[in-house]
Amino acid sequence: MTIYNLYLFDRDGQLLHYAEWTRNKQSGMTREEEAKLMYGMIFSIKSFVTKVSPVDLREGYLTYTTNKYRLNLYETPSRLKFILNTDVHAQGIKELLHQIYTQVYVEYIVCNPLCQLSKPIESELYAAKLDEVVKQSPAYASRPA
Amino acid sequence: MSRQSMRANDPKKVSGELFTLTYGSLVAQLLKDYENVDDVNRQLERMGYNIGMRLIEDFLARANPGRCYDLRDTADKIQQAFKLYLGVSPSIGSWSPGGDEFSVVLETNPMAEFVELPDHCLGLRYSNILAGVIRGACEMVQLEVMAWFIADQLKGDNVTEIRVKFVKRLEDAIPAGED
Amino acid sequence: MSGSKQRPSILDKSLSRGRTEVSLTAYALLFSEMVQYSHNRVTSVNELHNKLSELGERVGVRMVELLFVRERNYKRETKLLNILLFVKGTLWKSLFGKEADKLDRATDDERIYYLIEKEPLVNRFISVPRDKSSINCAAFIAGIIESVLNATGFPAKVTALWHKGTTFMIKFDDTVLTRDKQLEGR
Numbered sequence: 475m476t477i478y479n480l481y482l483f484d485r486d487g488q489l490l491h492y493a494e495w496t497r498n499k500q501s502g503m504t505r506e507e508e509a510k511l512m513y514g515m516i517f518s519i520k521s522f523v524t525k526v527s528p529v530d531l532r533e534g535y536l537t538y539t540t541n542k543y544r545l546n547l548y549e550t551p552s553r554l555k556f557i558l559n560t561d562v563h564a565q566g567i568k569e570l571l572h573q574i575y576t577q578v579y580v581e582y583i584v585c586n587p588l589c590q591l592s593k594p595i596e597s598e599l600y601a602a603k604l605d606e607v608v609k610q611s612p613a614y615a616s617r618p619a
Numbered sequence: 620m621s622r623q624s625m626r627a628n629d630p631k632k633v634s635g636e637l638f639t640l641t642y643g644s645l646v647a648q649l650l651k652d653y654e655n656v657d658d659v660n661r662q663l664e665r666m667g668y669n670i671g672m673r674l675i676e677d678f679l680a681r682a683n684p685g686r687c688y689d690l691r692d693t694a695d696k697i698q699q700a701f702k703l704y705l706g707v708s709p710s711i712g713s714w715s716p717g718g719d720e721f722s723v724v725l726e727t728n729p730m731a732e733f734v735e736l737p738d739h740c741l742g743l744r745y746s747n748i749l750a751g752v753i754r755g756a757c758e759m760v761q762l763e764v765m766a767w768f769i770a771d772q773l774k775g776d777n778v779t780e781i782r783v784k785f786v787k788r789l790e791d792a793i794p795a796g797e798d
Numbered sequence: 799m800s801g802s803k804q805r806p807s808i809l810d811k812s813l814s815r816g817r818t819e820v821s822l823t824a825y826a827l828l829f830s831e832m833v834q835y836s837h838n839r840v841t842s843v844n845e846l847h848n849k850l851s852e853l854g855e856r857v858g859v860r861m862v863e864l865l866f867v868r869e870r871n872y873k874r875e876t877k878l879l880n881i882l883l884f885v886k887g888t889l890w891k892s893l894f895g896k897e898a899d900k901l902d903r904a905t906d907d908e909r910i911y912y913l914i915e916k917e918p919l920v921n922r923f924i925s926v927p928r929d930k931s932s933i934n935c936a937a938f939i940a941g942i943i944e945s946v947l948n949a950t951g952f953p954a955k956v957t958a959l960w961h962k963g964t965t966f967m968i969k970f971d972d973t974v975l976t977r978d979k980q981l982e983g984r
Binding site: 581582584585586587588 | 826829830831923930935
């Protein structure tokens with residue numbers, strides 16, 4: 475199992491933070507450009523799916539799987555979007571994202587007076603904690619050597 | 620950073636006195652910095668709004684309350700949050716006939732434990748920060764509300780009462796370049 | 799609201815026993831707002847520290863009144879070492895639920911003491927950006943200590959430093975030392 479990368483967007487679609495663990499190919503565009511496309515894609519899928527889906531989608535967790543990877547979207551009721559790309563076998567990603575939200579974002583950004591919520595995250599403590607939590611998760615640990 | 624040094628008894632709690640006195644000191648500072656009490660009231664509301672925006676994230680993370688489907692849900696959650704964060708249980712009531720307005724009623728107000736309003740600040744809404752917190756927190760979950768004090772024990776009322784009125788639902792932001 | 803209502807007098811209420819508790823997050827966010835408010839009104843780190851210290855002073859003055867009435871039966875403290883132990887113990891416990899980590903004396907200056915707290919409550923969530931690494935929000939607590947010492951008759955200057963976590967440097971007035979020596983002689 476492998477964890478590829480993580481995008482965090484705020485409610486206005488601004489990229490707050492980006493981190494990657496396994497990424498073999500870069501997109502060849504700027505991070506801003508790439509983030510804009512990622513957010514736009516999620517936004518479009520979400521609004522389309524909401525229109526056609528017969529069931530209530532307000533649970534806040536959504537994934538889709540291609541034959542090569544899985545995209546996991548965890549959206550809080552406050553509309554923060556955590557988008558984590560993994561391989562198709564990764565387990566427990568919803569729990570992992572919940573943990574990132576509660577134990578990393580809330581503790582180190584929300585409670586830190588020197589971090590503004592509407593600005594991209596620069597806190598080193600946040601990045602370090604995020605890395606720690608991801609690397610401790612089974613989805614990361616059990617990746618083949 | 621190590622977190623082992625947290626308090627042995629309950630790591631998630633602090634002394635109510637420290638809280639009340641710190642808030643009191645902040646209000647005193649604002650009264651010093653601004654010339655009239657209306658500005659102080661506004662600034663307190665503003666600060667509450669900022670706190671609400673952050674507090675809601677903690678509330679969602681900790682209480683995992685799920686989404687609200689109507690205003691009664693929201694009122695319940697506000698009640699729950701008062702208990703969780705300030706250790707008091709307000710009652711919810713006085714619903715408007717249309718169901719778009721309700722009151723949060725506090726028997727004791729933890730913000731104002733040691734406070735007596737001096738005569739020259741009668742216009743001060745001492746606990747106005749709470750109204751701001753409610754507005755800020757609701758806005759983050761796509762609810763625009765108004766919140767204001769209609770009774771205050773510091774002014775001789777029997778209870779402290781905050782009125783909350785639903786304004787509208789907010790929609791998701793559309794990404795740049797889409798329509 | 800009508801002006802004719804009788805406002806309650808604070809004297810009619812009994813004094814708090816000091817056992818109520820509120821959530822750490824609520825406190826952290828209130829403190830955070832206070833720091834940001836202060837930060838927006840100053841231009842230098844030094845000024846910020848002064849502002850925070852001023853906010854702490856008001857808390858300290860009231861804590862002295864509460865604690866001496868409640869825990870000490872109005873008895874004043876006259877010895878320098880005892881007041882330091884009072885700060886480290888009683889004051890710290892009622893504010894932060896624990897004693898301060900350590901009390902040290904400067905080796906080269908008898909007016910200076912160090913009170914060490916590895917991770918003060920107010921700094922627990924704060925990660926200071928590199929370009930502002932000298933900011934220490936524990937200046938607020940320094941303000942509390944300073945006003946407690948002043949209000950009990952031990953005028954001193956207290957500064958929060960980044961050292962072993964946070965160290966509060968307490969520098970007493972010369973008069974305090976002189977008096978303490980006189981007391982010792984008796």
